[in-house]
Amino acid sequence: MRRLRVKKSRKQQRLSESQEIKLLEQWIEARKPDSGTNPLAIPAQSPTAPVGRTADGGFTPYAGCKLFRQLPISRKTKEGLAPKYKEMSEIQRASLPHSLCGRDILGAAKTGSGKTLAFIIPVVEKLYRARWGPEDGVGSIIISPTKELAGQLFEELKVIGKNHTLSAGLLIGGRKDVDAEKDRVSSLNILICTPGRLLQHMNETPNFECSQLQVLVLDEADRMLDKKFKGELDAIISQLPKRRQTLLFSATQTKSVKDLARLSLKDPEYISVHAEAVTATPERLKQVAMEVPLDQKLNMLWSFIKSHLRSKMIVFLSTCKQVKFVYEAFKKLRPGIPLKCLHGNMKQNARMAIYLDFCETTSVLFSTDVASRGLDFPAVDWVIQVDCPEDVAAYIHRVGRTARFTSEGNSVLFLLPSEREMLTKLQSAEPKIPIQLRKVKSEKMEQISGSLASVLVKYPEMQQLAKRAFITYVRSINHQKDKEVFDVSKLPLEEYSASLGLPMKPNISSKSQKMKNKKETVVEQEHKVEVEAEVLYNVDGFRVDVEDGRMQKPAVKMMQGNVKSYRAEDEEEDDILVPTKSSVELDKSELTILPTRILKKKKLKINVHRPVGTRVKYDDDGNQVAPLAAFAITEGADTMLEPEKVKERYEKLREEMKQHDKEDKVLLRQRLRDKRTKDKMKLKRWREEEEEEGDEDINGDDSESDLGRKGKMKNTKINFESESDDDRKMKKMKGFDADVISLAEQEALALKLLSSMHNS
Numbered sequence: 043m044r045r046l047r048v049k050k051s052r053k054q055q056r057l058s059e060s061q062e063i064k065l066l067e068q069w070i071e072a073r074k075p076d077s078g079t080n081p082l083a084i085p086a087q088s089p090t091a092p093v094g095r096t097a098d099g100g101f102t103p104y105a106g107c108k109l110f111r112q113l114p115i116s117r118k119t120k121e122g123l124a125p126k127y128k129e130m131s132e133i134q135r136a137s138l139p140h141s142l143c144g145r146d147i148l149g150a151a152k153t154g155s156g157k158t159l160a161f162i163i164p165v166v167e168k169l170y171r172a173r174w175g176p177e178d179g180v181g182s183i184i185i186s187p188t189k190e191l192a193g194q195l196f197e198e199l200k201v202i203g204k205n206h207t208l209s210a211g212l213l214i215g216g217r218k219d220v221d222a223e224k225d226r227v228s229s230l231n232i233l234i235c236t237p238g239r240l241l242q243h244m245n246e247t248p249n250f251e252c253s254q255l256q257v258l259v260l261d262e263a264d265r266m267l268d269k270k271f272k273g274e275l276d277a278i279i280s281q282l283p284k285r286r287q288t289l290l291f292s293a294t295q296t297k298s299v300k301d302l303a304r305l306s307l308k309d310p311e312y313i314s315v316h317a318e319a320v321t322a323t324p325e326r327l328k329q330v331a332m333e334v335p336l337d338q339k340l341n342m343l344w345s346f347i348k349s350h351l352r353s354k355m356i357v358f359l360s361t362c363k364q365v366k367f368v369y370e371a372f373k374k375l376r377p378g379i380p381l382k383c384l385h386g387n388m389k390q391n392a393r394m395a396i397y398l399d400f401c402e403t404t405s406v407l408f409s410t411d412v413a414s415r416g417l418d419f420p421a422v423d424w425v426i427q428v429d430c431p432e433d434v435a436a437y438i439h440r441v442g443r444t445a446r447f448t449s450e451g452n453s454v455l456f457l458l459p460s461e462r463e464m465l466t467k468l469q470s471a472e473p474k475i476p477i478q479l480r481k482v483k484s485e486k487m488e489q490i491s492g493s494l495a496s497v498l499v500k501y502p503e504m505q506q507l508a509k510r511a512f513i514t515y516v517r518s519i520n521h522q523k524d525k526e527v528f529d530v531s532k533l534p535l536e537e538y539s540a541s542l543g544l545p546m547k548p549n550i551s552s553k554s555q556k557m558k559n560k561k562e563t564v565v566e567q568e569h570k571v572e573v574e575a576e577v578l579y580n581v582d583g584f585r586v587d588v589e590d591g592r593m594q595k596p597a598v599k600m601m602q603g604n605v606k607s608y609r610a611e612d613e614e615e616d617d618i619l620v621p622t623k624s625s626v627e628l629d630k631s632e633l634t635i636l637p638t639r640i641l642k643k644k645k646l647k648i649n650v651h652r653p654v655g656t657r658v659k660y661d662d663d664g665n666q667v668a669p670l671a672a673f674a675i676t677e678g679a680d681t682m683l684e685p686e687k688v689k690e691r692y693e694k695l696r697e698e699m700k701q702h703d704k705e706d707k708v709l710l711r712q713r714l715r716d717k718r719t720k721d722k723m724k725l726k727r728w729r730e731e732e733e734e735e736g737d738e739d740i741n742g743d744d745s746e747s748d749l750g751r752k753g754k755m756k757n758t759k760i761n762f763e764s765e766s767d768d769d770r771k772m773k774k775m776k777g778f779d780a781d782v783i784s785l786a787e788q789e790a791l792a793l794k795l796l797s798s799m800h801n802s
């Protein structure tokens with residue numbers, strides 16, 4: 043009886059969902075705003091006005107409404123929003139009416155103004171209305187520039203989508219469980235990811251495909267579209283279907299048509315809710331700039347922290363090494379407030395732990411720009427920019443970590459006398475940035491260089507850190523694009539070095555020289571492998587014994603030309619993975635710098651007529667040839683291996699393998715697509731049958747179609763995958779997740795257990 047009741051209620055739930063979806067679709071279609079209109083310009087309806095279908099069979103308007111509950115969104119999403127969110131922010135009011143009816147959006151609004159919900163709601167709703175399920179695969183991809191931001195978006199999605207039967211996954215670099223991820227990634231519906239990890243799955247996970255993608259979101263879109271991510275993003279976009287909805291959001295939006303063309307937007311809605319605003323930064327943010335000489339920066343920072351011990355602060359520095367040094371040095375000087383640090387060179391777990399910890403505690407967080415965008419730390423009182431941001435946009439994002447949504451906040455920017463031009467740029471930005479120059483009260487500044495010098499003497503490892511901090515800072519200034527603001531020649535290097543507590547100024551070798559040296563070493567090492575490979579293995583993978591020319595066991599490991607290695611693009615964001623040259627891809631020109639000892643090893647005497655396994659080779663005329671003859675040259679009485687030919691041969695083989703690999707992938711994806719389409723058709727038929735039955739009583743017939751059990755209706759309780767969910771996943775795999783097992787299944791399990799107890 044109980045089982046029947048459960049089945050009946052499930053069936054009714056499904057029916058009411060289909061009715062809701064039909065209603066939502068009609069509502070959205072009937073009252074969609076005209077393209078190009080601004081919903082904010084439409085007078086808001088009364089909060090007590092009826093919502094949805096009207097008495098005359100029409101629908102209430104949703105463009106112009108102020109409350110989430112007045113939108114044509116599902117009951118499940120409304121329930122997810124309700125505890126925390128009732129009234130929409132401006133960007134949400136302006137964009138949701140357009141995005142809910144499927145339009146592409148290019149949205150800009152100040153930092154902390156609620157852009158996240160403006161894209162999460164349409165993503166969830168679109169998939170819900172399309173009845174997206176495990177058999178449909180990836181329906182939406184949300185890309186963020188940093189791991190922390192991706193993690194934060196994932197948490198928000200969990201809140202909003204908690205009642206939905208969609209699955210979602212967080213794919214970010216630095217997590218070790220990439221193989222486990224590969225098994226699951228294709229069945230997830232919503233992916234929140236950093237570009238590197240997504241690309242890694244696109245390239246390496248055999249059954250990963252996004253051909254059904256419905257919505258693509260780029261958070262911090264201007265950042266995602268800039269040069270730094272260009273390679274990754276273009277590679278990702280090339281693997282996505284063109285027919286999709288694309289949502290782009292940022293506080294500082296790109297206006298480059300070229301950038302947008304890369305995304306194939308279709309008549310996008312340009313929504314810039316604060317374009318007319320007087321200021322580009324939040325209204326409740328108080329901003330000051332101070333002229334601080336380089337050698338006084340740490341004194342100033344220390345004094346500031348000491349006089350704000352009850353405030354939560356984020357301190358921005360320009361390099362990882364600086365963050366590390368200042369954090370470690372200040373920790374040893376004990377300012378009287380907890381200190382934390384965050385930068386791209388930290389391990390992923392540590393980064394996440396710091397991020398979460400800083401959300402909870404009043405402390406000082408020293409950070410690189412890895413924390414400058416999107417992160418929603420609650421109640422930050424001060425943002426201190428010790429090093430000048432690279433441009434106006436970077437400034438806006440950094441200060442945006444405080445004064446979020448309706449809260450207040452303060453920011454201070456330290457500028458070197460040579461960086462005064464940045465102040466002019468900020469003050470003349472459009473819309474304005476209300477920043478005032480304030481004089482430094484030097485009499486109140488505590489001098490800490492002496493204390494730092496003692497720290498460096500006491501802890502020798504600190505000396506190394508200080509040196510690295512010095513060098514990376516000078517290099518970062520040298521690398522800045524805006525030469526009107528940044529001028530390395532104007533830096534007082536002696537004084538700066540002394541201010542870090544260093545006994546003398548470190549030597550800065552030019553990075554290009556250093557890179558050159560490094561490259562030479564790498565080339566040298568890789569070439570060694572390459573040469574050895576040439577020496578030791580023939581093209582069929584048989585080892586050639588150098589001494590007597592005998593062939594040994596197959597060995598294919600050395601020449602994995604098509605295996606890509608990845609390296610972090612820079613020290614900042616190690617999500618950004620770019621392929622490095624494998625040993626076999628090195629230019630010939632690079633080899634010229636190698637010592638002759640190695641070059642000498644390249645030509646080796648061989649006996650081309652020795653038997654090699656059972657494989658017989660023929661030339662173009664059909665004559666049998668000796669196995670290695672194709673690669674041999676004769677010099678006098680000696681026959682030698684021709685390295686160029688060997689290389690060419692491997693090149694060809696590698697290309698062939700790549701081609702086969704490509705074809706295999708296409709085939710596999712096609713098979714998967716066919717299977718999904720078949721499953722979907724079955725599911726659709728089954729649903730239609732069920733809907734035709736309407737609300738008839740279930741008169742004793744408790745049989746449910748196989749598909750109903752196996753397919754979508756198999757309790758697809760929202761199933762978010764994240765690191766912190768490991769335990770839950772384990773339980774789920776073992777079949778013990780109370781959330782996931784239906785009542786009927788629990789009953790069946792209990793009966794099974796009981797009967798097994800009786801039998802024993």
Ligand SMILES: Nc1ncnc2c1ncn2[C@@H]1O[C@H](COP(=O)(O)OP(=O)(O)OP(=O)(O)O)[C@@H](O)[C@H]1O
Pocket residue numbers: 126127128129130131134151152153154155156157158159292293415416417418442446447
């Ligand atoms: N409608 C709303 N009602 C109440 N709080 C909201 C609403 N929308 C967003 N918030 C809150 O405002 C804060 C900032 O939101 P969010 O992180 O989405 O801002 P953002 O515009 O994406 O900022 P950034 O440009 O820095 O990425 C969050 O704490 C969020 O929970």
